[in-house]
Amino acid sequence: MILLFFVTVVSAAGAPSRTVYVAGSGNTALDQHLTKLLQQRVGENTAVLPIAENELSSIKDAPVVAVGPSAFSKARQANRSAAILGMLVEEDLVSRFAERSPGQISAVYYNVPLLRQALTGKVILPHATKVSILATPTSAGLYEAVLDQLSGYGMQGRVFLVESSDDLIPTLIRALGYGDFLLAASDDAIYNPRTIKHILLTAYRRNRIVIGPSQAYVKAGSLASSYAPFPAMASLAADYINAYFNDGTLPPPAYPEQYRVEVNDQVARSLNIPLPDREEIAGLVNEKLAETGGPDNE
Known part of the structure; x- marks a missing residue:
């Protein structure tokens, strides 16, 4: 019924x-x-x-x-x-x-714009300069825009290709060795209920944080994620x-203008990372975006 x-x-x-x-x-x-x-x-x-x-x-x-x-x-x-x-x-x-x-x-x-997620990581780790991204061969092109944008915020990014399920953890280990944090995108081929525990544990054991891909994953063990x-x-x-x-017409698709930040305090304590409060993180991200043209730059 x-x-x-x-x-x-x-x-x-x-x-x-x-x-x-x-x-x-x-x-x-x-x-x-x-x-x-x-x-x-x-x-x-x-x-x-x-x-x-x-x-x-x-x-x-x-x-x-x-x-x-x-x-x-x-x-x-x-x-x-x-x-x-x-x-x-x-x-x-x-x-x-x-x-x-x-x-x-x-x-x-x-989904949260990747630039906003990357800046969430930057606010939490102010000295971060390198960002790692996992992608499949079919999704790698989706990250071209954010890779170009990162340089405007004192960061550079690199995409690590996961070509098969057997390659996930070895590729993740290489990515964690490069980046100050792992920027997780909404890519179900990589981040899903079957893989997320292994990804988060591998990052934790190497003293690296994961940002994103969503509020739900913060509860699972990501350090933080922006969300609308x-x-x-x-x-x-x-x-x-x-x-x-x-x-008689709908405006073009768009992202909401307001975002908040969810954090995992337990993960932060375990990694000895001091966290600003949620509102402060979101506010600082907005300030960084405003410096380069505001939300439209996402």
């Missing part, structure tokens, strides 16, 4: 005049939370309603907020004329769709929805 829910606010003048549909992730608590945040931000004249997968093809003249990569892909395949705004999706999934269908396909990106809070993502999504109703 599928539990359907909706959050809608009816104004004193009557029923809402605009409708936004939410294609959920399947996680009821998460979908309800995002729907509530969206409803609070889009205004009383807009209803935010759930929609079942088999109803997606019938949507006309209303945007769909697709929560997560599966919902995004299903919504796109079910209705190729609908305006779709992805949430909790990453840039490498959405960007090619948005380029082919500008104004119709967009997203609030969930849900209210910040919902605020940007609401701006995009209002823009759609104003001119």
Whole structure:
């Protein structure tokens, strides 16, 4: 049995005049939370309603907020004329769709820009000058931009290729020998539940920290990660929805403007690394980005 829910606010003048549909992730608590945040931000004249997968093809003249990569892909395949705004999706999934269908396909990106993650590591280790990145042969090109950007912040980076699962730990050891910290990206071929314990233990034994790839991995043993809070993502999504109703198009995909930092205090103590508080780290990262043009430079 599928539990359907909706959050809608009816104004004193009557029923809402605009409708936004939410294609959920399947996680009821998460979908309800995002729907509530969206409803609070889009205004009383807009209803935010759930929609079942088999109803997606019938949507006309209303945007769909697709929560997560599966919902995004299903919504796109079910209705190729609908305006779709992805949430909790990453840039490498959405960007090619948005380029082919500008104004119709967009997203609030969930993954953290790598430059922001690298600067999180720099704030924690001010004397860091070298950054290691693990990549597969197919993902190595994704790191060209951040490698070019690091020099503007007194750092240089190097990508170490993991060509097979058997090469992961030997390649990791070489990477840890080069870098002051390991910058972990959202690359499921390398960072996944099967490998993360081995990666973190290997780094710990060599007195190296891991930054990223997400808030969840900090709980597993990464030292720190920036992350976008849900209210910040919902605020940007609401701006995009209002823009759609104003001119019929969605703005280009973008990252939220606000980020916080999660840290693992136990790992920091074990490695004798003094940590500023979370708010101070996030503030210093923002200051560094502002010096070179602000968040757009990410």
